[in-house]
Amino acid sequence: MEIAVLLKQVPATELMIEIAENGRAIKTDDINWVMNPYDEMAVEEALQIKGAVGGSVTVFSLGPEKALEALRTALAMGADTAVRIDPEGKSLDGLATAKVLAGELKKGAFELIIAGHRAVDDDSYQVGPAVAELMGIPHVSMVIRQELTEGRIRCTRTIEGGNLVVETTLPALITTQRGLNEPRYASLPGIMKAKKKPIDTRTVSGTGTDPGEPMVAILAMRLPPQRKGGRIIDGESAGAKAAALVKALREEARVI
């Protein structure tokens, strides 16, 4: 099966984020860049499918040169080919990104496209489903389990209060959700093999796809209101502390 994986390099989640001087972006000086955690799951799921039915896994990323690290990690995990589309200094929002990616994906013949359900920097939940729309294929998001049969895919996806099991025809796009799999670590042999795997570099302007004029603009960024350290409730025993807490929650915070 020909599988495509969409991948983004993002700031690691354990970092504190600082706002840049222009007030509209984050400071990127000391950032540890990693593969978006949900995209790791996408690579892993693609590799598991390839392991089961054969075929190939191609990873696509729209990103600057440092995104190569994330692509190399995917290759080291076992992906076969990587494609990096350079944004040429421009900042593309989710829809523009989806247009460019869809344009490239259409040049292949992928039966299944796997993406993370969101990127943990933008938190837009947009690229996966938008790519599916632009390609005219069905998608299932937040997938925690999938099963392929002849020309069809059956997915368990999360919704509020439970899961739905839905089925659709291939080609299709699915997005990953926590619980789908535990991504493998790249092995040393994998890392060595990856050095020989092709990374195809393209540019947005070279793709022939017009991402369109920017329609979404970040006007300002700020830190959210910070909760200060709280009051430690004292007491002689657990029971006394509990009683004092309940009193405070009732009379001061008025929350019970």
Place this chain on the structure above:
Amino acid sequence: MSQAILAITEQADGVFKNISFEVISAGRKLADKTGGPLIAAVMGAGIEAIAPQAAAYGADRILVADHEGLKDGLSDACIAAAGQLVAQSDPAVVIVGATAIGRDIAARLSARLNAPMAMDCVDVRMDGDRVVVTRPMYGGKILADVGLSGSPAIVAIRPRAMKAVAATGAGEVERVTVSLDSTNLTLIDKQMESGKIELTEAEVVVTGGRGMGGNDFSLVEALAKVLGGAVGASRSAVDEGWRSASDQVGQTGKVVAPNLYVACGVSGAIQHLAGMASSRVVVAINKDPEAPIFSKCDFGIVGDLFEVVPALVKEIEQLKG
């Protein structure tokens, strides 16, 4: 140019989800600025009876797409219907809830209509002709003000971020025929957890972390029960296999916004804080006085949760008794 606002509601089993009223109220606020009308979209099967409820939150018109194919609330059917309702109402702004299905609707519609979209907004307002939203980014570590230029502007609002406000609307109900021929998903099974309160909709959340020491969460469940809340888990607890991933609160889990959040045996990693920072009141119980969570809570108890939590349950039972 149209100034209509389209508010896409969500219902399950013939009952509107709370997010629907929040969506209509957010729409009412915009419609008051643009001149409106505020149009509520109601989609489902056999849902005509509930449609008039949208008037209580200020809908001027209510479009009802009642179709057997919408019975299961599958995303492709909802998107197909929503697309047709957008075409019918020609709105300047489309508002939908940032729920599992709502997110799919927002994302696919943005591609279908070549329209700007902002996800998980905690505020939305008009700035002249432009829609400006406030939305969290980087797991909530940043709040961004974002301008959307283009019509329609698609805004998905975070559940529980903006209150539903009663308002009077003419509420003219109009039945709309939609075609679902292009849909592709079939429902095989619904696996709903009955009796469990959904974390993202809960008014109270009690979370267990690594300090729980194992998969016995009965104390946390008891506290949640007596408070009428939902049970969450930290990433550590999920990684240990003690709780399922759907219980996880945090940057790579669910973002919750309850009135009361009680963290039991949770150390307070940055990613966890990202998931619960919007809580109105935060209580932390941890035996480590240096736990980072104590600097991000309103009330803290340094102590053994296995003694403190049962004592809390007893106190609250007495209060309610």
